[in-house]
Amino acid sequence: MRVLIATVKVPFVWGGAEVHAAGLRDALSAAGHEAEVVAVPFKWYPPERILDLMLACRLLDVTASCGAAVDRVIGLKFPAYFVRHPNKVHWVLHQHRPAYDLWDSPLNEMRDSPGGARVRNAIREADRRLLPEARAIYTNAANVSKRLKKYNGLDSTPLYHPPQHADKFYRAPAEDFFFFPSRLEGLKRQALVLRALAHTRQPVRVRFAGAGLRPDSLRELEAEAGRLGVRRRVEWLGQVSEEDKRREYARCLGVIFPPLDEDYGYVTLEAMLSSKAVVTCADSGGPLEFVVDGRTGLVAEPTAEGLAAALDRLWGDRGLARSLGEAGRAHYEALGISWQRVVERLAA
Amino acid sequence: MRILITTVQVAFVRGGAEVLAEGLRDALAAAGHEAEVVAVPFKWYPPERILDLMLACRLLDVTASCGAAVDRVIGLKFPAYFVRHPNKVHWVLHQHRPAYDLWDHECGDLIRFPNGTQVRDAIRDADQRLLPEAKAIYTIAGNVSRRLKEYSGLDSTPLYHPPRHADKLFCAGYDDAFFFPSRLGPLKRQGLVLEALAKTSRPVRVRFAGAGDAGSGQAELEARARELGVEGRVEWLGRVDDERMRREYARCLGVIFPPLDEDYGYVTLEAMLSSKAVVTCADSGGPLEFVVDGRTGLVAEPTAEGLAAALDRLWGDRGLARSLGEAGRAHYEALGISWDTVVQRLAA
Numbered sequence: 001m002r003v004l005i006a007t008v009k010v011p012f013v014w015g016g017a018e019v020h021a022a023g024l025r026d027a028l029s030a031a032g033h034e035a036e037v038v039a040v041p042f043k044w045y046p047p048e049r050i051l052d053l054m055l056a057c058r059l060l061d062v063t064a065s066c067g068a069a070v071d072r073v074i075g076l077k078f079p080a081y082f083v084r085h086p087n088k089v090h091w092v093l094h095q096h097r098p099a100y101d102l103w104d105s106p107l108n109e110m111r112d113s114p115g116g117a118r119v120r121n122a123i124r125e126a127d128r129r130l131l132p133e134a135r136a137i138y139t140n141a142a143n144v145s146k147r148l149k150k151y152n153g154l155d156s157t158p159l160y161h162p163p164q165h166a167d168k169f170y171r172a173p174a175e176d177f178f179f180f181p182s183r184l185e186g187l188k189r190q191a192l193v194l195r196a197l198a199h200t201r202q203p204v205r206v207r208f209a210g211a212g213l214r215p216d217s218l219r220e221l222e223a224e225a226g227r228l229g230v231r232r233r234v235e236w237l238g239q240v241s242e243e244d245k246r247r248e249y250a251r252c253l254g255v256i257f258p259p260l261d262e263d264y265g266y267v268t269l270e271a272m273l274s275s276k277a278v279v280t281c282a283d284s285g286g287p288l289e290f291v292v293d294g295r296t297g298l299v300a301e302p303t304a305e306g307l308a309a310a311l312d313r314l315w316g317d318r319g320l321a322r323s324l325g326e327a328g329r330a331h332y333e334a335l336g337i338s339w340q341r342v343v344e345r346l347a348a
Numbered sequence: 349m350r351i352l353i354t355t356v357q358v359a360f361v362r363g364g365a366e367v368l369a370e371g372l373r374d375a376l377a378a379a380g381h382e383a384e385v386v387a388v389p390f391k392w393y394p395p396e397r398i399l400d401l402m403l404a405c406r407l408l409d410v411t412a413s414c415g416a417a418v419d420r421v422i423g424l425k426f427p428a429y430f431v432r433h434p435n436k437v438h439w440v441l442h443q444h445r446p447a448y449d450l451w452d453h454e455c456g457d458l459i460r461f462p463n464g465t466q467v468r469d470a471i472r473d474a475d476q477r478l479l480p481e482a483k484a485i486y487t488i489a490g491n492v493s494r495r496l497k498e499y500s501g502l503d504s505t506p507l508y509h510p511p512r513h514a515d516k517l518f519c520a521g522y523d524d525a526f527f528f529p530s531r532l533g534p535l536k537r538q539g540l541v542l543e544a545l546a547k548t549s550r551p552v553r554v555r556f557a558g559a560g561d562a563g564s565g566q567a568e569l570e571a572r573a574r575e576l577g578v579e580g581r582v583e584w585l586g587r588v589d590d591e592r593m594r595r596e597y598a599r600c601l602g603v604i605f606p607p608l609d610e611d612y613g614y615v616t617l618e619a620m621l622s623s624k625a626v627v628t629c630a631d632s633g634g635p636l637e638f639v640v641d642g643r644t645g646l647v648a649e650p651t652a653e654g655l656a657a658a659l660d661r662l663w664g665d666r667g668l669a670r671s672l673g674e675a676g677r678a679h680y681e682a683l684g685i686s687w688d689t690v691v692q693r694l695a696a
Contacts, residue, residue, distance in 0.1 A: 004359055004389075011352055011384050011413040036359050041352075041386045043409045056404040061391045065359035 001347055002069065003028050003035045004062050006083045007076040007093075008042035015183075016266065017093060019164055020140070021076060024091070024346075027161075027339035033347060038062060040080045044096070047110050047119035054079040054126055074346050075134065082126065088134040089346055091159060094144055094263045099123040100151050101261060107186065128152045138345060141264035143285040158289075159345055160337045163266040165242060169273035171329075172250040174321060177205040177235075178279070178311065179252035181245055181267055185213040188259045189281075190221055192307060197230040199308035202315040204233065206256065207248060211239040249274035254314050254321050258300070258307060261285035272296065272332040277324035279310045290335075296328035349419040349695055351376055351383045352410050354428040355441075356390035363531075364614065365441055367512055368488070369424060372439070372694075375687035381695060386410060388428045392444070395458055395467035402427040402474055422694050423482065430474065436482040437694055439507060442492055442611045447471040448499050449609055455535055476500045486693060489612035491633040506637075507693055508685045511614040511621070513590055519623035519677075520598040522670055525553040525583070526627070526659065527600035529593060529615055532558050532565035536607045537629075537650075539569065544655035545578040550663045554604065557585040557596060597622035602662050602669050606648070606655060609633035620644065620680040625672035627658045638683075644676035 005028075007021045021037050028035035040057060044050055057079045062070055063086065073088040075081025078096045098110045099120040110116040131137060131148075137156040139145045145156045182188040190208060197204060212218045218236060225231045240248070249255065255271035258281040265286040271278045272290065278297035280287040293299040300310040314321040353376075355369045369385045376383035388405060392398055405427045410418055411434065421436040423429025426444045447468040450456035458464040479485060479496075485504040487493045493504045511517075530536040538556060545552060560566055566584055573579040588596070597603070603619035606629040613634040619626045620638065626645035628635040639645040646661065648654040662669040 002360060009386070011386065011410065011418065012350060012382055012416070013414050034360055036357075038357065038359065038387075038389050040388075041408055041410050041413075043411075043413060049409045052407040052409065056407040059400040059404040059407075060389055061397045061400065062359065062389050063391075065389075065391060066361050068360070070359060 001033045001071040002065075003033050003072045003074060003347065004070050004085075005035060005037045005074050005076060006057075006062070006080040007037060007039050008078070008080045009039035010042050017077060020093060020161075023161065023164060023339070024074065024076075024342070027343050028347065031340070031343045031347070033343075038080070038083075042077075042080075044098070045109055045113070047113050047116050050079070050096070050119055051122055054082060054122075057082045058084065060084075072347065078123070078127070082130050084133070090131060090134045090137045090139075090156075091342075091346055092131075092137065092139045092144055092148065092156065094140075095127055095147065095151075096123055101147060124151065128154070136345075141286045142289050143261070144263050157345075159342055160264075160335065161339060161342045162337050163269050163273070165246075166269075166273060168242075169246055169270055170250050171275040171325070172247075174253045174318060175251045177207050177252055178254050178256045178314075179207050179209070179248045179276075180256040181209040181240075181248070181270075182257070182259065183210045183213055184208070184217040184221060186260075187262075189302075191224055192258060192281075192302065192304065193256055194221065194225050194228055194230055194234065195304035196307035196311060197233055198228040199304050200312050200315070201308075202312050204311045204315045205235075206233065207235045207237055207252070209237040209240045209245060209248060245270075246274070249276060252276060253318070254279060254297075254325065256280075256307075256311070257284070257287055258302065259284050259287070260302075262287060269332065269337070271325075272328035275325040275329040277314060277321050277328065279307070279314065281307065290331070291328075292331070295324065296331050297324055349381045350413075350416065351381050351420045351422060351695065352418050352433075353383060353385045353422045353424060354405075354410070354431045355385060355387050355424040356426075356428045357387035358390055365425060368441060368509070371509065371512060371687070372422070372424075372690070375691050376695065379688070379691045379695070381691075386428070386431075390425075390428075392446070393457060393461075395461045395463055398427070398444070398467055399470055402430060402470075405430045406432065408432075420695065426471070426475070430478050432481070438479060438482045438485045438487075438504075439690075439694055440479075440485065440487045440492055440496065440504065442488075443475055443495065443499075444471055449495060453608075472499065476502070484693075489634045490637045491609070492611050505693075507690055508612075508683065509687060509690045510685050511617050513594065514617075514621055516590075517594055517618055517621035518598050519673070520595075522601050522666060522673070523599045525555050525600055526602050526604045526662075527555050527557070527596050527624075528604040529557040529588075529596065529618075530605070530607065532556070532560035532569060534608075535610075538565075539572060540606060540650070540652065540655060541604055542569065542573050542576055542578060542582070543652035544659060545573075545581055546576040547652050547656035548660050548663070549656075550660050551581060552659045552663045553581045553583075555583045555585055555596060555600070557588045557593060559587040594622075597624065600624060601666070602627060602645075602673065604628075604655075604659070605632070605635055606650065607632050607635070608650075610635060617680065617685070619673075620676035623673040623677040625662060625669050625676065627655070627662065629655065638679070639676075640679070643672065644679050645672055 421433035
């Protein structure tokens with residue numbers, strides 16, 4: 001089958017969405033399909049640009065190429081998933097969140113722009129009317145399906161895929177630190193973890209990996225750690241290689257992953273593959289699809305006190321940390337997450 | 349500088365245009381710029397789709413990305429070069445040739461549609477009006493500049509770039525066959541070479557490398573060779589890898605490259621780098637910018653008889669074949685073709 005994957009690209013930014021599209025392309029090729037990614041450049045400000053881009057995506061013709069039919073289009077991201085094709089299937093990574101669950105977030109530029117509310121309504125209307133053009137709507141996580149249902153009234157089926165290099169994660173004896181790998185940004189809530197450390201009764205230590213979304217993200221977090229008096233209990237590794245990341249996963253006592261309403265979250269799965277307990281929060285979204293409280297990790301209230309209690313508990317009971325981690329690995333295996341299943345559904 | 353290269357993507361087809369865009373991106377990166385390719389999917393039939401795509405390209409906003417300015421856009425191909433940017437420079441690969449020099453050629457499709465004339469005129473109008481929005485117009489070859497002047501009345505400057513593996517081509521003598529590497533198709537005129545072979549007075553031999561579009565081409569050409577009774581003097585290598593390609597250049601007696609009005613033509617340059625004489629035709633376009641008749645190759649009339657005479661001459665005078673080839677190599681060196689020069693001009 002000749003399959004095109006429709007997504008967007010933010011020029012000069014490389015992240016999970018690109019890894020995801022490339023992973024799907026490679027999995028389709030491995031299953032004997034011809035697959036290629038079409039990526040439309042995405043700029044979401046001022047808000048009316050989003051309307052222009054929605055129209056541009058409707059104007060593209062990807063039904064055939066150079067005289068031969070394109071058999072299937074797989075739509076991943078707004079608004080590239082609006083390209084027309086008689087045999088389209090969605091695998092929604094996420095909608096344009098500033099028009100939905102992030103509308104009330106303090107950093108939402110769209111809400112603060114003139115015309116922002118109208119653009120929001122146009123986005124919601126387009127999603128509601130045009131997404132059902134596809135033969136099927138899959139999402140990358142139940143949390144994304146939940147939002148599609150809540151905001152657009154659309155039913156969809158979550159379809160999980162493994163993180164990159166899933167077979168390379170391993171475990172080593174636990175050392176005296178928690179690991180928190182993520183881009184440094186508000187939605188991931190590294191600052192909440194710093195505040196939790198100020199409340200722990202045990203000398204809990206945390207290693208953070210990841211670069212800042214903005215140039216001064218790291219400096220701000222370091223200053224916050226200084227103010228809270230926890231500077232010597234945290235370490236900032238910055239951007240690390242995949243190999244170094246896997247080593248930190250392997251050696252840590254457990255993984256902290258408390259984002260605000262994450263779509264899916266590779267971190268949870270990578271922790272489980274490394275046989276580590278995951279500490280997350282009750283409002284973290286995607287991780288809650290995998291972390292069973294008290295069995296494969298701990299689900300805390302999203303407060304400094306709540307998170308502190310969970311960290312104290314694992315720091316003081318290494319046997320528990322270990323058994324939750326082992327149960328996490330077994331749980332991952334039982335879920336049967338594989339690219340093969342993803343490809344079977346999307347190319348069906 | 350943060351630079352975006354805008355071009356088009358024909359899904360599932362990879363050719364010289366993709367190689368060029370990536371070559372430019374790598375050369376910009378090597379010169380310390382951040383560079384990325386934006387490719388818009390291109391389908392040119394039915395003709396009204398071209399109008400849709402022209403509009404889609406005008407709707408894209410690539411002036412900035414994620415809050416930081418894009419400093420320059422380099423436009424390569426129609427209609428992706430219509431993307432708006434205050435600091436745009438064109439390096440035109442070619443215009444949409446079915447609206448220009450291929451309008452009434454057998455390879456042109458536009459003329460066959462009821463609305464073909466209207467769409468042709470819209471394309472010509474858009475090129476004429478919108479290309480001058482850029483700060484400068486460069487082209488990849490004098491032949492492309494000549495067409496821009498002839499059809500659109502626009503002045504431009506040719507800017508040559510080296511073939512992909514310029515430093516790896518070599519010469520290993522002069523054996524008993526000419527070499528003709530190219531995609532098999534009517535614009536490259538392998539058929540004309542077969543007809544020439546039927547007219548040569550000497551037992552001239554030719555090795556063809558390259559595959560046909562969508563698998564077609566070779567079978568028809570083989571049948572034609574049998575009809576003409578020259579099947580014992582030709583060899584079809586099909587698609588070959590880079591290393592094999594360089595070996596074939598290295599050992600051949602000379603290179604045949606008689607396309608119809610080629611834009612630029614890597615084959616000419618690769619032959620010169622391999623110290624081989626180039627046999628081309630008076631209507632071949634790009635090659636004529638490099639082949640000096642009787643000094644670095646032979647320029648024949650585009651007829652079976654004309655081409656046959658040129659092939660006979662080199663076949664019978666190996667010393668001449670060698671000295672033209674050596675002069676070709678010296679001529680290439682003297683031209684000073686380099687990515688450095690290209691990047692300096694396009695990022696100036």
